[in-house]
Amino acid sequence: MTNYMQNERLKKLDAIESQLCQMMASASQAFQELSKDKPSIKNVETQTNAFLKTLEAVDADISKQIQYLTRVSTGQAHEGSSYASMKVNHMAWHRLEHSRQRLNDLDRLRHQHQLQLQQHTQHHSLAPQPQPPQQQQQ
DSSP states (O other), rough: HHHHHHHHHHHHHHHHHHHHHHHHHHHHHHHHHHSSSSSHHHHHHHHHHHHHHHHHHHHHHHHOOOOHHHHHHHHHHOTTOOHHHHHHHHHHHHHHHHHHHHHHHHHHHHHHHHHHHHHHHHHHHHHHOOOOOOOOOO
């Protein structure tokens, strides 16, 4: 991400912070008006509407920031970041290591099977062969 883009993102976050301050000031003024003995409903409505309007703007701006961060963190392509390619490389490395482990396991099992076959063959070749029963002479 270029410095210009980083500065723009930071400026946008500063603007959101300012909107939050405005929103809180509107809410505070509405509460102050309501705490009076004879509140002006028009002033309360004006401050409440300002609060709600700012709240909608803050919500929209924060949602945009979250969407951007979601794209960045999930590896979707975005301007100037190598995160996506690093994530793909990391996952490929894990798949390679898993494949190596599975191949080693299969080779070990093949070797054990061959040894068992050799032992079985040797055992049967060394064992005396049963003689056919001889006919009894009468």
